[in-house]
Amino acid sequence: MVSINLRDVCLDYPLYGAYDFSLKRRLLGRLMGEASETRTIRAIDRISLEARAGARIGLAGPNGSGKSTLLRLIAGVFPPTGGQREVSGNIVPLLGLGAGVNLDFVAADNISLLLRISGRKPTPKILDEIWAFTELEERMQRLPLRMFSSGMLMRVLFATATAFPADILLLDEWLSVVDENFSAKAEQRLLKMVETAAIVIIASHDHTLLRRTCSSIINLDHGRIASTAQLDTPVPHHLELREKRA
Numbered sequence: 001m002v003s004i005n006l007r008d009v010c011l012d013y014p015l016y017g018a019y020d021f022s023l024k025r026r027l028l029g030r031l032m033g034e035a036s037e038t039r040t041i042r043a044i045d046r047i048s049l050e051a052r053a054g055a056r057i058g059l060a061g062p063n064g065s066g067k068s069t070l071l072r073l074i075a076g077v078f079p080p081t082g083g084q085r086e087v088s089g090n091i092v093p094l095l096g097l098g099a100g101v102n103l104d105f106v107a108a109d110n111i112s113l114l115l116r117i118s119g120r121k122p123t124p125k126i127l128d129e130i131w132a133f134t135e136l137e138e139r140m141q142r143l144p145l146r147m148f149s150s151g152m153l154m155r156v157l158f159a160t161a162t163a164f165p166a167d168i169l170l171l172d173e174w175l176s177v178v179d180e181n182f183s184a185k186a187e188q189r190l191l192k193m194v195e196t197a198a199i200v201i202i203a204s205h206d207h208t209l210l211r212r213t214c215s216s217i218i219n220l221d222h223g224r225i226a227s228t229a230q231l232d233t234p235v236p237h238h239l240e241l242r243e244k245r246a
């Protein structure tokens, strides 16, 4: 059964020596037995959340309130520092351009790697289908991702992430970099995934988008749940994906 169960999860980002940029001082400090200064920032603070099939959850809250971090935590990109995370079902995380790729590897190898990470076998047929969806030149498959523009990179990542249906779809900022032609095609594919996914969680500053799309909205503040609003069942298919974030 598809489900997400978070119990009192916390996530601390380590800020290694963020306040001391002197390597010499840090090395000397270590030699002299000073306790190493690893400060942390608590991005998620004891959040509990349950979601079952059919859930459409919006994450709202000001900049830095923890929306992206919570999505990454659900996706398994970061293990929680504390609390428990139980997730059943395959996750498609559309979280951002950097997630999970090695810019020095060629595009084809990155695609294979991403497929393997999500438990899929990168057969030549699947690789061809993914590349066809990107509409990029054939030769670019053999170029390192470092040489791709952000729009091209977005195409590759989007085509790969959405090649298979999702049980759990996680959406953070996305699609705004891609040009109009690709965006329409991507939007169609994504709408289909939103329709068919058992659980969808969307982080956004756009309250109208969240109200139209979600059945509940969780407001985050300083990494905590400040409030949760239950909404009437949203009107389906009205997801405007070309939002720009504040």
Ligand SMILES: Nc1ncnc2c1ncn2[C@@H]1O[C@H](COP(=O)(O)OP(=O)(O)OP(=O)(O)O)[C@@H](O)[C@H]1O
Binding pocket: 013, 014, 041, 042, 043, 061, 062, 063, 064, 065, 066, 067, 068, 069, 070
């Ligand atoms: N890689 C990181 N290293 C250290 N701190 C981080 C990192 N990423 C985020 N943070 C901190 O974690 C907190 C939550 O950030 P997060 O990006 O999850 O917020 P957000 O609600 O998604 O913000 P926004 O609306 O601006 O995208 C912030 O205080 C931020 O500074």
